[in-house]
Amino acid sequence: MQKGRQSPNRNRGLMTSLGLHSAAIIAFQLSLMQLISIVQWHHFAYMVTSIAMLGFGASGTLLSLARDKILAHSRWLIPLSMAFSGLLMMIVFPISRGKIMEFDVFLLFSGGGGWLNLLLNYLLFFMPFFTGSLAIGIIFIQNTQHIGTYYFSNLLGSALGGMLGLGLLSWIFPSKVPLWIGMLSWFSGIILTGSTIRKLGISAGLAGMIMIAMLDPIQPRLSQYKSLEKTLHLPEAKVTLRRPSLYGLVEVVHSPAQRYAPAVSLAYDKEISGGYALFMNGDYYGPILPSDSRGEDHILNYTTQMLPYLMGKKKKVLCINAGTGSTVSHALQNGASQIDAVIENRMVIRMMMDDLLEASGGLFRAAGVNIHATQARNFLARKDIPDYDLIVLPLLESFGGTSGLNALREEYSYTLEAFAEMLRHLKPDGMLAVSTWEDYPPRTSLKIPATLAAAALAAGFERPSDHMAAIRSWGTTTFILKKSTVTGEEAENIRAFCQRMFFDPLLLPNLNREERQQFNFLEDPQYFEHLDLLAEGNTNALKNYGFAIEPSTDDQPYFSQFLRLKSMKHMTEVFGRGQMPFLELGYLSLLVTLIQSTILAIILIVLPLFVLKRTSTGKASTLIYFGCLGMGYMFAEIILIQRFVLYLGEPVFAVSAVISSMMLFSGLGSLSSKKLQRGTRMIRKLGLLVTLLLLVSALALTPLLRLTLSQGMPVKVLISLVVTGTPSYFMGMLFPMGIRHLGKQQEGQVAWAWGINGCLSVISTSLATLIAVEKGFQAVILLAALAYLFAGTAFSFNSSIFPKKSVP
Template sequence: MFAKLKSNFFQYRLIIAVSILSAAIVAYEIQLMHFLTIVQWHHFAYMVISIALLGFGASGTLLSIFRKWMLERIDFLLPFLMISSGILMTVVIRASRHDFFLFDSYTLFVDRSQFSRLLGTYLLFFLPFFSGALAIGLIFIKRISRIGTFYFSDLLGSGLGGILAIFLFWQFSPQEIPSLIAVLPIIAGVIIIHKKVRKYLIPYTILSLSLVVYHLSKPFDLLPSQFKSISYALNLPEAKIDQQISSPYGLVQVVSSPAQRYAPGLSLTYNGNITPSAAIFNNGDWYTSIPNRSDMDTTSILNYTTMALPYSLYEPKRVLLLEIGAGLDIVQALNNGAEKIIAIEPNATVVSLLKNEYASVTDSLFYDPRVEIRVQDPRTFLNQTGEKYDIIQLPLLGSFGGSVGLNALQEENLMTKEAFVEMWQRLTPDGMIVLSSWIDLPPKISLKSAAMISESLESIQIKEPLNHIAAIRSWGTITFVIKKEPLSKMEIAKVILFCEEHNFDPVLLPGITANERVQFNTMEDETFFYDLDGMFSSQREKIIHDYDFNIRSATDNKPYFFQFLRWKKFPDLVKTMGGKSTVFLELGYLITAVTFIQVVILALLFIILPLFRLGFKGGNKSWVVTYFVALGFGYMFLEIVFIKYFVLYLGHPIYSVATVISVMLISSGIGSYYSSRYKTYRVTLLKITGLIAILILLYTFVIGVFLSSTVGLPMIMKILLTVAIIGLPSFFMGMPFPIGLKIVNDDKKSNVPWAWGINGCISVISTSLAVIIAVEMGFIAVMLFAALAYSIAFLSNFFIRTKGIK
């Protein structure tokens, strides 16, 4: 009796340890992505994380090969691996800042020595995930009879780990968070230390905690890439970081320098001073400049930019500004007589800075009674508001000198055809949409913007779109003004006068001549005008088809406005521009493709390698591969799509992502726990996988319409609907994995770790593949592939050899 109670007590401790370890792994994954985004860029962070997460697949490989040896030593190995995972979490990030590992992603394709450093970085970040996954895998194998309970514990912990990461982002710096997270695996290991190995592991625990304390007391330098925007800014004379705030929105830093000035596309006729201004950087990337309203030069300078064009036509009463940053667009609107301004900014940290620390610099701009600040996703606001505006202005697109495609996989929900139509519907009868961008070479942003404008106006039956558009350019920027009513002769005259006064050139305007387009700012290659005109003619499809870059309009189904790479044109670009130059034109999407190839190669290695020990035949191996591969693809594909839909629905990206992931994981965990009730595994799998496939297929065609029709509900109602919509399929999606492992165990126990490893590998591959499918085919296609994956899992169950299987 006492022995049974003791055994049950240890099992409860084991369940708690799994939850704590899983929470730590997920929180560490999110923190590592955050850290790598700060010091490098999102795409390289994504690449490193993908390789690191293959530690789950590698753990299955090792367990498959050394299963018996490891199970014999499980009392020592389990706590040792958990504590080791904690030690590695606190050590590897600091080690990655050492000269031996420090690499710069910008030079990766031109400096071969960077590859060895990148491989070292892969290995470093692989280790904590591998160690933690090995511990979880060991528990799953040892306690396979209670797999539903332990998988529930794993998923519950993972869901809570995402919430924990957000809390830590608000309270601590990026240098402190890894060491704080590292305490959790150490605690998990300590609570399951067996008495007979205590003398070995207690000193190891003390050492691990000592390392945590040391790293917390001596924070390391972030050392961002020398090519990050903030690195350039800090190279200016007397540059310094005035403010630094860490939050889920990123690491926000304010840099000041007497030599730092901001005047986008400023007219060459401007004779005043360009006053120094502080700049805000988010994760090391340029975010916005802080307007100094105490200096009249700062405020008047805005009227010498192309963005002032709409205010030269008439004085607006109501203005909607989307993604305002530090409020330069607000200053411009106020200076030009706006009576009411609705300003949308999704980054709460930036808004807080402007309302508090920098309120005196901006002359309390965000407290002006004419200004209403909303911290919200701008697209969600458009979906919800029913008010009309004289001007709706989008943020300045692109960057000075062009970009290298680092935003290729960033969803730009304001730059889709559907978003444009929503803005059009929010205009007063005489209202205007204002869209500006930096001029890039070769032209991509301006032409893609024109294509979006043209197709959107066509979709709402505007017969003569060019009569509604005035577009002008300076030496560095281009601005489109799209008016709801056709431009009058007086308005056309005002545009021409504005251009003549500021040395700007009209690009699109009824009645202009070819010479007027290059009067002040000449162009070496004037085919740009041919392509731009073509966007509003019957030649549009031909130009888009023949163009070297992807300039087809973004849609809500494919909202990747900055994705310009076309694979079939890539060889031609390499021949024309050279391999290295082409790489730097579209780096972001290329990195995703490279990541996918790397992950597939390594995953196949981890999946095939155990077969040399287990044998290539017998034990339902064909079913194991088919079934667990399908589960990995189906689950991750649906998660990616849910995140996309509910970020727009809930309106706060950081919290929306956390909500989606946590609800999915916790609901799946509950489903896993409930699956323990089933005894006839094969019949149950047929029912569950079939039901999941049908649910996903149904969601594919109704979820968009349902969310659109309920987007105006109060937030509490939307959260409840979100939990219900995500929770229903997720509950059932938590069942197939533990039931599948029970089938594998009943058939051939040695195949259990192999199945665990397959699922781990495919989960990483599916994340990369889902992004590629979304970019090339759209989110609906990703959802259909998710339904197909679960359909394959369903069909595979007919081919299980049933001897010895319930």
């Protein structure tokens, strides 16, 4: 079949098939991320899928290298690639957990080997994406003059695939999700085949579906280092409840040896009973404290978290990120009459109010306890909430540290703006309490006071240290920032408590140096020097410290990111090269992801140059145009996701809403690009328009979102659609217009262009995160605008590709 000569029926079939297949690929990507996060770590899931997604770039490379041969067999190659991709989707994950391929990412970084298996895993996960995108690439190359329609189908399918993936993950067990998604890809290929094969394929598919429906969900084998796996080795440990959800796989484990008593005082001499705990994707989420733990001997009364309750009665308490409710239970036991608990995860709320109601002693339905299913910042933006005696955040970090695993997580509850907002919602004598596990080298335990002091200064407090108090046990530290100054009586209460519990006061008015180390001694006392400087709001102390302990902001909400690129050499000297991964694993894995995907992308982009004819001119323009489109689109997408996570208040919903609306509007843009005048002038105009829109977003988006944060969900969804949809509509026009022009002028470069776009999209996801961490979201959105500016003017590099005259 020659290009442009398909029958209308075939065209419709191809479009439907392309849409279904695109949906399957995106849904598979989501399910793979989820499955790898469950069995290993989410950073590793990100590493693996970024390499796997290079399958898009690789398909472009293959199509460039063997364009004519592939197109000659496209009639059977398209359905075969789709169906084969579907089969691969179904089997790659189980194979990866088999004896031969299995490996543990934890052992990789600890010198335990497994690099060969890592490569095999990369290759394995790459295959379904490669074969799947090969089919898409063939369709695009074959239909360059109708690319707008096919690209629309591809984007619409991807948008629906995102929603389908999330829907499946919330309804069925993750291990079964790729099986259903694979079937979708199988059918998308089968419907394009001849009648005999089609009949056989459909029958086989239906039989497969029956088998999948009958199959019991298989629990994938977890890494031995996942906290759930370790917990299951405890005596009599058993999973009592397992639920798939939008937020991840939720599991509840019971063991009499599973105890919750975070750095409890050495003075505590009662029995600490074991019980239930909740795990999310195999990671520890929180304890479920039974009702008998709410007596006078509440375990948290014997920890540093008791600090705010030593400073007067707390009637109205706001528990931020309350999780499974340990801070709620603590406030209840200390006499609070109104407790507002803010929790993002609706599945946890549902389980605590239903399945775990008895195990938790009815905590979430207790009198005076109000549960709010939203993000903290959204709750704080509400106008109908009262002022509180106490706002309490949950215990940060974990015993022994998190190895920097949370470095790339946006934590909007710990930014300077968040603390300022919390201060505004305190009564005149109210206070904000933040606790953390101690870490070495000190990072979180310095960043908290630095942020509190900065928030105090911003609120107009003259001397932040007069408003702060902190106590330290052998394992945790609790800080409070009080709206009024800390009184002498409060200080004496705190001192007496410390004596009883073998704790030490850390920050108090008129504190003697010796008081800080009566019971708990530090061999490296520099911590105290830094703390004193920070508590006074001394910003020089922040700059000179080896780790990044400056307060995080809404523009750089990475509270747990402490690594400075410039001090990495110093850190390596201090701690040794082998230790660095375990100090800041999250950030380093991002760097590894970026480096490896960049190297592979360069290879994939350069390879076709060896076969592209020398007469093929304007390769630089093609590279710049499609590279910038790939990069600009991903940068814009990532930034909009970040902005709307805070705005819409529910991360999972925000991510799916932004991605789906961007793809939908881009698809509509692609569809309407058919009617636009062809030629470089239009491309230039569109490039400039998108640049302008992104610049306006850079300037106006934050104030607009802040202004409307307290609006109801319908208004916010409408604003989100307008803000994401408008630039996406025009962004969606540029790819098909470029392909059409290239198809006319340099047909041999179309496949290469498709590959470039795919490769740059993959690199850009990790690059955007790196730039956001280092320079903030504003820098990323400006770079996105710059990328579209370059794309719009790329023709200037070689007018032979994009002739200045309009093409009729």
